[in-house]
Amino acid sequence: MRAAVYYGNSKVEIEDVPEPDVTDGHVKVKVAFNGICGTDLHEYYDGPIFISPSDPHPLTGMAMPVVLGHEFSGTVVAVGKGVTDVAEGDRVTIEPVYRCGECRACQAGQYNVCNVVGFHGLMADGGMAEYTVVPRIMIHHLPQNVSTELGALAEPMSVAYHAAALGGVTQESRALIYGAGPIGIGLWFALRGMGLTEIEVVEPTPTRRAAIETLGARTLDPSAIDVAAYIADQTNGAGVDAAYDAAGVAPAVSSALDCLGERRTLVSVAIYDKPIETPLLSLVLKERRIQGTICYTADDYRAVLDLMEAGHYDTTGWVETIPISGLLDQGFAQLRAGQKMKVLVDPTA
Structure with missing residues (x-):
């Protein structure tokens, strides 16, 4: 079968590898679509970071080389001994x-x-391949009306949903999102799903602003206005109830903190390429908080799949599909250059 195998910095090969066999307690999946994550880009251009070159992971026993891919959906083709609630098909x-x-x-x-x-897909052979084998505990069934294309987005949308919840928001809250990439879009969908209506998205790139505006979001261009002054004016100086950094740059962190109300939270859901100095005085004077977040739990997946089943998510204008043969030039290179937003890989094409 074909797979995208990671061998280290700037070394990913699309090659034929043995098709994996299902084992006890595991499920074999024929992969339909696998999304390219920002983590994949970091591993390719800046890594190895999370993928160990030589030390086997304590839970999987694997190190580099490894088949990439952790955002994926597909169809079950075999189940191992002891799996009783998942079936072929x-x-x-x-x-x-x-x-x-x-x-x-x-x-x-x-x-x-x-x-x-x-x-x-980082510590074990992943879903950027025609087939992969996963523990039963990783399986979530797709609702009947949710396509495998949308299902491949459950992972990044769950990242965003988990982060959104950490902001401690209610339906009456006002929120501010920095960055209109895939996670920023996911945050907007998640907050809307939680009942919020007062949400602004701060994004300097015109194409990304246009994409999320098409979905119905209100945007702010930080190169054109003073975001903190605008928020202060709109809230009579109270500030927003939660802010989310999905941009991963120092100006976003600084601006987000300036926009927060007292004792409110900035949720950091970005990967930071460079160290960022935290403006501690801004935290101290208003008792503001910075909250880290990492991935999700099954509760977040269930919430996202429920919203998907209800027709809440829209992929118009920001998601596209490429063949696995185009992974590096149509996928990695164009994502890094900002020419695309979210790319799903079809491992059979």
């Missing part, structure tokens, strides 16, 4: 988190911060 999406089940975080149900957390 089921359409599924994957929650690609490996967890130990024993540490304090796992025992509390917060396995996304497991002491030895791992990810399918």
Whole structure:
């Protein structure tokens, strides 16, 4: 079968590899679509970061080389011994988190911060291939009216949903999102799904502003207005109830903190290429908080799939599909250049 195999910095090969066999407690999936994540780009251009060159992961026993891909959906083609609630032909999406089940975080149900957390497609052969095998615990069934294309977005949309919830918002809250890339769009959908109507998205790039505006979002161009002054005017100086950084740059963090009300939270859901100095005085004077976030749990997946079933998500204008043969030039290169927003890979094309 064809697969995208990661060998290190700037080294990904589309090659034939052996088709995996299903094992006890596992499910074999024929992959329909696999999304390219920002993490994949970081591994390719800046890595290895999360993928170990030589040390086997304690939960999977794998190190580089590894088949990429952790945002995917597909159809079950085989189930291993002990799996009784998944059947051949089921359409599924994957929650690609490996967890130990024993540490304090796992025992509390917060396995996304497991002491030895791992990810399918980073610490084990992933979904950027025609077939992959995953533990039963990673399987989520797709609702009948949710396509596998949309199902492949369940992972990044769950990242956004988990982050949105950490902002402590209610239906009456006002929120501010920095960055209109895929996670920023996911945050907007998640907050809307939670009942918020007062949401602004801060984005300097015209094409990204246009894309999220097409979905119905209100945007602010930080190169054209003073965002903090605008928010202060709109809220009579109270500030927003939650802010979300999906941009990953210092000006976004600084502006977001300036826009926050007292004792409110900035949720950081970005990957930072460079160290950022935190304006601590802004935190101290208003008792503001910065909240980190990493991936999701099954609760977030269920919430996202429920919203997908209700027709809440719209992929118009920001999601496109490419063949696996175009992964590097049509996928990685154009995403890095800002020419595309979200790309799904068809491993059969």
